[in-house]
Amino acid sequence: MIIHHPLLGPRDSAEFVYLGAAALMDRPDPETASADDWHDYAYLRDNPAGPHRELWFHEGGDRSILIVTRDTTTHEITDVALARPAGAQI
Amino acid sequence: MQYSGFKVIKEALTGHKGWKPAWRDPDPKPHYDIVIIGGGGHGLATAHYLASVFDRHKVAVIEKGWIGGGNVGRNTTIIRSNYLLDGNEPFYEFSLKLWEGLEQDLNYNAMVSQRGIMNLIHSDAQRDAFIRRGNAMILNGADAEYLDLAQIKKEYPFLNFDDARFPIKGGLAQRRGGTVRHDAVAWGYARAADRRGVDIIQNCEVTGFRIENGNCLGVETSRGFIGAGRVGCAVAGNSSRLMAKAGMRLPIESHVLQAFVSEGLKPVLPGVITFGAGHFYVSQSDKGGLVFGGDIDGYNSYAQRGNLPVVEDVCEGGMAIMPMIGRARLLRMWGGIMDMSMDGSPIIDRTHVDGLYFNGGWCYGGFKATPASGYAFAHLLARDEPHATATAYRFDRFRTGHMIDEKGMGNQPNLH
Ligand SMILES: Cc1cc2nc3c(=O)[nH]c(=O)nc-3n(C[C@H](O)[C@H](O)[C@H](O)COP(=O)(O)OP(=O)(O)OC[C@H]3O[C@@H](n4cnc5c(N)ncnc54)[C@H](O)[C@@H]3O)c2cc1C
Numbered sequence: 372m373i374i375h376h377p378l379l380g381p382r383d384s385a386e387f388v389y390l391g392a393a394a395l396m397d398r399p400d401p402e403t404a405s406a407d408d409w410h411d412y413a414y415l416r417d418n419p420a421g422p423h424r425e426l427w428f429h430e431g432g433d434r435s436i437l438i439v440t441r442d443t444t445t446h447e448i449t450d451v452a453l454a455r456p457a458g459a460q461i
Numbered sequence: 462m463q464y465s466g467f468k469v470i471k472e473a474l475t476g477h478k479g480w481k482p483a484w485r486d487p488d489p490k491p492h493y494d495i496v497i498i499g500g501g502g503h504g505l506a507t508a509h510y511l512a513s514v515f516d517r518h519k520v521a522v523i524e525k526g527w528i529g530g531g532n533v534g535r536n537t538t539i540i541r542s543n544y545l546l547d548g549n550e551p552f553y554e555f556s557l558k559l560w561e562g563l564e565q566d567l568n569y570n571a572m573v574s575q576r577g578i579m580n581l582i583h584s585d586a587q588r589d590a591f592i593r594r595g596n597a598m599i600l601n602g603a604d605a606e607y608l609d610l611a612q613i614k615k616e617y618p619f620l621n622f623d624d625a626r627f628p629i630k631g632g633l634a635q636r637r638g639g640t641v642r643h644d645a646v647a648w649g650y651a652r653a654a655d656r657r658g659v660d661i662i663q664n665c666e667v668t669g670f671r672i673e674n675g676n677c678l679g680v681e682t683s684r685g686f687i688g689a690g691r692v693g694c695a696v697a698g699n700s701s702r703l704m705a706k707a708g709m710r711l712p713i714e715s716h717v718l719q720a721f722v723s724e725g726l727k728p729v730l731p732g733v734i735t736f737g738a739g740h741f742y743v744s745q746s747d748k749g750g751l752v753f754g755g756d757i758d759g760y761n762s763y764a765q766r767g768n769l770p771v772v773e774d775v776c777e778g779g780m781a782i783m784p785m786i787g788r789a790r791l792l793r794m795w796g797g798i799m800d801m802s803m804d805g806s807p808i809i810d811r812t813h814v815d816g817l818y819f820n821g822g823w824c825y826g827g828f829k830a831t832p833a834s835g836y837a838f839a840h841l842l843a844r845d846e847p848h849a850t851a852t853a854y855r856f857d858r859f860r861t862g863h864m865i866d867e868k869g870m871g872n873q874p875n876l877h
């Protein structure tokens with residue numbers, strides 16, 4: 372699979388580490404979340420057959436995390452974006 | 462369909478026109494006591510044990526394609542019971558015992574071959590960990606044997622003992638482990654269940670559940686509604702898709718695992734061998750092909766085919782321990798969809814819907830579990846109580862902190 376990195380162009384997926392569904396970026400608010408919220412966040416997944424927004428960490432490259440939209444039935448990648456916009460402050 | 466030496470000779474001389482189907486092809490009835498979704502190894506084994514052990518005969522297995530076309534017909538056929546944790550080891554040892562009596566039970570040649578499995582050890586720390594695992598196995602009534610370097614050199618002289626990075630230091634052997642002819646497992650269970658009255662309904666996809674007042678009344682299928690007292694789901698890689706129709710989100714991701722077969726060779730491997738420093742396992746089929754595999758590709762997939770980086774990784778693992786493998790040509794490769802759970806262990810449990818039961822999360826080790834999984838699921842479906850060896854395989858273990866995480870990897874399904 373080739374992932375079209377927004378800054379570095381086409382890169383082999385073997386340079387990346389897969390981190391799972393992009394929904395994992397929406398972490399529950401520790402101030403208000405219940406134990407059930409944490410259980411659902413940590414352990415349950417949508418796991419769709421079809422388009423899937425997911426996180427790929429460019430470990431063998433610029434170490435950015437990308438949000439890749441990929442069809443899990445064909446492996447076709449339709450969209451790639453930086454998880455955090457370039458230059459954004461943490 | 463009965464087989465005998467006489468029949469084989471007669472058919473050979475008369476053009477093989479007298480063979481009959483090994484099981485019926487019935488139309489679905491309007492209602493069954495128990496409907497099992499998924500005609501893989503686990504669904505068919507469940508049906509067999511429901512009929513033969515738990516005396517339930519109004520049972521149907523509903524399969525969207527043909528039986529045995531899923532993972533049961535795609536795996537590398539290794540059976541073993543070499544687990545560490547209490548939640549797992551008694552269950553897998555129960556499974557290995559069922560394998561040992563399977564052919565007599567089914568009256569079918571499933572080519573159960575206890576040729577042994579040997580896990581290689583490459584460091585002192587790994588030796589300690591493997592000996593601990595061996596002791597856990599023995600405590601649970603399984604067999605385990607530590608092999609030192611001299612023994613391994615004697616039994617497996619072709620291995621690469623002096624690899625600079627991963628020298629071989631020893632091995633943990635389970636002599637009762639081995640391989641089984643995977644297709645024959647599906648066919649043997651199907652024939653045995655069919656003979657006890659189970660309807661095996663192929664080319665019938667379950668498209669939804671009929672649930673009223675929290676009660677499952679049956680399944681909607683591509684061939685109409687089928688009523689059921691109880692419904693058991695055993696669809697492996699498709700678990701999340703199916704259970705979503707009952708409003709559930711599962712602690713499961715679907716991933717693709719590839720398998721490889723070389724051209725046929727004269728007998729070179731005495732049993733199953735696994736690499737301890739990378740992920741590579743290999744055996745030799747009775748036809749002579751080297752059957753091997755390694756890691757899952759590592760990303761969510763329902764595509765039943767993988768990508769090239771893993772092919773390279775698997776072959777590198779093979780070359781590291783067994784350089785002679787480089788002389789063989791790769792003949793075939795394929796993929797199957799794994800139901801990877803959040804702790805690497807399976808689930809056999811009730812659901813929040815009355816009458817709806819779930820069996821899944823087998824990751825890439827569910828073939829060896831087939832007999833025990835079927836037995837335990839039949840027990841749960843017939844008696845509404847978990848089987849003694851499967852009490853830990855609950856949905857709520859992630860909520861209560863009772864994960865069964867053999868590798869200690871946490872909720873990263875692609876690392877299990
Ligand atoms: C390449 C590979 C190598 C493996 N190697 C090993 C190994 O060496 N040892 C080991 O122990 N395990 C191994 N496994 C894992 C093992 O094969 C699986 O865990 C096990 O087969 C899963 O259970 P099953 O046989 O019931 O699944 P399957 O055979 O996949 O059965 C599930 C069935 O459900 C059907 N289905 C799905 N959705 C629906 C629906 N909506 N309606 C009706 N039917 C439906 C499917 O068509 C399928 O036939 C391997 C797997 C793969 C892919």
